[in-house]
Amino acid sequence: MKQNRNFIVGITAILIIMMLASGCVNKPSEQTEPTQITVSAASTLTESFEEIVEQFKIENPEIDVQLNLASSGALRMQIEAGAPIDVFASASQQHMNLLDEKEMIVKDSRTDFAQNSMVLIVPITSELEITSVDSLLNDSVKRFVISDPEISPAGTYSKQSLVESGLWNELEGKAVLAETVKQVLVYVERGEVDAGFVFMTDAKIAKKDTIKIISTIPTSTDISYPITVLESSEHKKESQMFVDFVTGQKGRSILESHGFTA
Known part of the structure; x- marks a missing residue:
């Protein structure tokens, strides 16, 4: 009897090992870390983009947005220096054009999203x-x-x-x-x-x-704000989702509530 019990225990142990190896036993589910993207935005966009990022995260919990705020020129220089930035929202066409000339932006993603005075x-x-x-x-x-x-x-x-x-x-x-x-x-x-x-x-x-x-x-040119995904971004899909949110209905509504013409 004792030998039979030992035999059964041994067989059971072998079966368990085989099941674990083949994935038949359920393992605790591993939580997927959200994809992180960095959005660099002109300082004048601070309040509106803080609200946009908050709303975007609610609707897209799988994407973590880090907001980087400074003058457009300073942000452009950070990008040129190789900073890991995914999206750039500028208060000036000039700084965006300089990046465009260096082929540092995804051209198809560039769009004007707001105006100011x-x-x-x-x-x-x-x-x-x-x-x-x-x-x-x-x-x-x-x-x-x-x-x-x-x-x-x-x-x-x-x-x-x-x-x-x-x-x-x-x-x-x-x-x-x-x-x-x-x-x-x-x-x-x-x-x-x-x-x-x-x-x-x-x-x-x-x-x-x-x-x-x-x-x-009075200004001789319209004060318009362009936004784009950067070529160096490793998360272009998620970055484009953010750009689409900014230029979409909810993004426009938030921008207008802060005094911009969307």
Whole structure:
């Protein structure tokens, strides 16, 4: 009897081993890690893209989106330096064109998804008579701020408008350069400068009772925002899904709620 029991136990052990080897015994299910993509977006898109990413993740839990925010020029230079970025959303056609010339973008994925405008703002406590851009010529105006035209589209549009209106040469000495348009807004909110140039969407998110919008600034070109998948992306399918979401109905709705024209 004892030998029979040992024989049965041995046979059972062999069968179990064979079943495990053949996959007949169910193993605990392994959870698949979400695919991670990095989206680099112009700083003026901060609030709208934070909401877009949040909604996209809800609908696509298998994709983890990391948001990288800075001036468009700084983001372009990161991409050129080989940073692992999958999607680029720029506040300037110029920076996108530079990447396109270097064949660093997926051309078929590039599309314009939003428009904006430039405005002149002043601290709400200002007692200076600033009613237009021409008012910046007044001796009472000591400093105004724009974002750096070399790296920030907002600065490029601001300087371009002043040059085209013939005011830049007279005003350049009063200009303070900020790294991003968000910094421009902060300087004006704090009353550290007499005036500043920001996107309309940035003016709309200013802290309550900190600024006044004086006027819209004319620009010779439309302020449009392009978005694209990058050639270096290892997750082009998931990246295109994000681009499609931004340009789709829900993405447009979010952008419009933040003051953009989608």
